Amino acid sequence: MPYFYNTPEDQQAMLAAIGASSVDELFDVIPAEHRLKRPLALPPALSEMELAQQLGALAAKNDHAGSKVCFLGGGSYDHFVPAVVDALAGRGEFYTSYTPYQPEVAQGNLQVMFEYQTLICELTGMDVSNASLYDGGSAAAEGVLLAMSVTGRPGKVVVAGSVNPEYRQILETYFECIGAHLVTVPAASGIVRPADVAAAVDSDTACVLLQHPNFFGCLEDVAAISKIAHDAGALLVQSFDPISLGLLKRPADLGADVAVAEGQSLGTPMLYGGPYLGIMACKEAFVRRMPGRIAGQTVDRRGRRCWVLTLQTREQHIRREKATSNICTNQGLFALRAAIYLAQMGPQGLKETAELCVRKAAYAKQQLTAGSRFSAAFSQPTFKEFVIRDKQNRVADLLKSASAAGYLAGIPLGKWYPELEDCFLVTVTEKRTKGEIEGLTRSLNQ
């Protein structure tokens, strides 16, 4: 067995110390009728070399962002990950440690959490950040639950139809259990109209959940919608794209009360969807109702600055059924990756990354819509994603032939938006080159 120490001699010595005649005897407490009387029906053990061969063979069956040019987005992005992120987050002292319950021997992780929280506050303009949640979708759901708790309005939430459809599905799942009502405002022009939001919001509404830039890549009128929410005594929960904050106004500057995001863009590979990083930041007044771990600064007995997990009386291990959430872990390793990424990028690097995304996406949109077959589905300004309409309405075939030509060209939208059955979502990150964009255009026009 690869990872054990115990030799037969060790085992005998240990059994003698225990006073047991065999290892099997240690399991006598399990009633005989429940003991498994056969080996598990699993494939046989593999050596390291065989494992590498078998997994290598499975991996080789997959196309990936290194073998095909990736124009897919919709919540997971092929952004560049600097080498320092892998090198530093790959240190065993980080990834083989656990929750800093003993702060004296976890100052590294705690300081990283504190730095991460500060970076997220600086990025969003919000007062406080937790030390992360699971992913963007569950962070959005937790943000909404936070708004319900803060406003004391447990019955109703208004969500823009331009919020990532999977995030809205998560909300529907959560709401089914607690009997809350989700009102979706359509985004027929690619964004929601403030007047439609105003019509949906009332004095029972806990919050409006808005994504900006939204699922279609379009920019919403966040400030107007935040005013509508606030006038009704509701909160504004904004889902944002961290890379966009290299250029765009911060959620706090737009009036958001709670800011949530998928943090995968900040130094985490796409990994077929996870694990990722759920970002949540909010106003200071809500902190005692915020879910998730929080690191705080304090001093030790000799007065030295140090960090601990704090405000733990919100959490399940103390409050049990009265906790703000059932969440137990944070995504420590990915909060670390985000902190390293943001340190490496700095203000200028983040801005330049965002600019490259915007310019390349604009170029791709212009190239794709220059011919007669494709048009932009929406006339709104877009950030790094945009929706293309295929006038021949053959999206499935089109994407398949583009894939054969080496391009992961876009995400078909019909499964979430029947009215956009002839449309697909194209994403252009800073990694895409002019040549790749032109190649995509040629391949789609063939």
Add this chain to the structure above:
Amino acid sequence: MRNLKTSTLLFELSKPARRAATLPACDVPVERIDKLLPKDSLSERLPPLPEVSEPEVVRHFTNLSTLNMSVDTHFYPLGSCTMKYNSKRNERMAALPGIADLHPHQPDETIQGMLELLYELQQILGEISGLPAVSLQPAAGAHGELAALMVAAAYFRDKKLLRTKVLAPDSAHGTNPASAKMAGFEFVTVKSNAAGFVDMEDLQSKLDDQIAVFMITNPSTLGIFDKQVSQIAQLVHKMGGLIYLDGANMNAILGITRPGDFGADMMHYNPHKTFSGPHGGGGPGAGPICVTDILGPYLPAPVVEKVEDKFRLAYDRAQSIGRVRSFFGNVGVLVRAWCYIRTHGPEGLKAVAENAVLNANYLLSRVKHILPVPQGDRCMHEFVASAAAIKKKTSVSAMDLAKRLLDYGFHAPTVYFPLTVPEAMMIEPTETESKETMDAFAEILFRITEESPELLHEAPHSTIISRPDEVRAARQPMMRWKGDGNVR
């Protein structure tokens, strides 16, 4: 070697115009940004991030890493967390481009290898648990609990049965009651008896036709197998309720017994514990759930299906509770779990449980002479010692002992959990530790109990900081750097 000048914050290193990353020149026409995006959407200033050089980034985070204890560097007997060795080969495998660089919206035909792996993992987890229907979607153990309770709620709704209560013993993880609440249930605590088992009388008195689910951790958080479990299952099933197994302690029973065979209808795994996905300083985990065939249709969608020789994501599941997270799940953790299971094979997994239980019993046999273990002479993969007697005698608490262990280079056990044992110290050595390490731990624990209480109250003495003032942290919360408050 530890660099003692490490606690400077990133923000204090910042100096205007320093930078690390350089980006390529723009190869498409350079339009003005305010022509591409509305001017009023744009920020008037740069994001206020720290400005540091790449060597500073590397030195900063490398030095911070050395302030952590970790499984790679120390014995980490943190009960309930299963801090076993995290193999390096699994890290290499999960980083292969054909695994790490897959976009979650790639069409099924472009990811047949990944879907095959995930399909195989569904089958494997079903076989190990004896509960054949599997969802890999939940992001963590607590998330799995929540998803499974939602599955139960959907099942009862479908059967038009009004079920309002979730029950669990007082020794349960805090996530159990919190998940029950989030899933819309009323939570009822059932007492444990002195032996640490479910108090059957108390359970019977709380059982009625409003019960949806009884949640049980077995082996329990006290590290003992509750042999009443099938009797409990019979009682709950008779009332029309379901049994949920909190799978946090699966490490003790891999290949020995299966939850589905002792009465469970639903369970979650913690692959970051049982299957050694690294704990990542507090995450990521994953929380795949397994249920009976009857409950299978309610699982979150999508699941992986095999149709002839092809694999596909099945979304067309009319009774499904829907989604609990975006995309497929914490695939990076699941791939490592697959690697771990395939590396061990069926005999190897059983040997994991055997050696984990052997090690825990051996350490128990040494520790019980130093600190009493209220639940007896035998345990499964972990045991809970109590410092109550020593505290009464000398005022030395479980916390004091835990802190002093740090001085000797051992991570502390889990302390003050479960809540049912006073001055609890929950110790889980795991199968990947040696007899020599456990002997050294026991000897040090004994030596510590002989040390002066004054010394112990002030421990640790050799760590980078002494005990932090947690009361101050909570009363005057400082949760971000604001450019001041530099207490040195």
